[in-house]
Amino acid sequence: MDDTLIQRVQNGDAEAFRDLVEKYQDFAYTMAIGIVRNAPVAEEVVQDAFLNAYKGINSFKFQSKFSTWFYKIVYHQALKSVRKKRLETVPAESINWEYMSEGSVADGLLALNAKDQQTYINRALTRLSPQQGTVLRLFYLDECPLKEINEITGIGLSTIKSLLHRGRKQFYNELQALLKDEAKSIM
16 A cells, blocks of 8 residues: 555655555654654654655655654654754653543553554653664564664664563563553552
8 A cells, every 4th residue: 555655656646645644654753752852853754754755756766665664764853953953851741642541440550552552662661762762663663674774774783682572671661660650650
């Protein structure tokens, strides 16, 4: 489906690009916020990445997936933004994840719905280094194979494996700490 949309965009159909934006904007934002750790800047990064993708769509040669090509643009745009602005990062708790509690306490246990789970996952990932968070997001949330992560980030395969190994452990610890803090605040 992406190939058809890309061909339409390459042939001058700007409306087809809107479908690509809708499909990839959420993960692009998640990836950007994990690197820049500043919501307004992450939004700017995603907008710039889409603009760069649109301008460069004719250079897309269908040798990789569109998502790989586009996420590489997002990744490098986010890194460029961090270097350029020397951003002040904000605590993960202060980032608006569009969190709305719809869950309830059932049998004395906090019932987490899918949106709640996503909020905690994003918060825990934001507590990791930008490199670890990006690699974990790509591997687990976008289900990219290691070679594709290498293509997007330029990080070596052995380093990616190491980041995944250490990142999983740190992610687990961060998630445990977040849930423990949340449980304390409820009690």
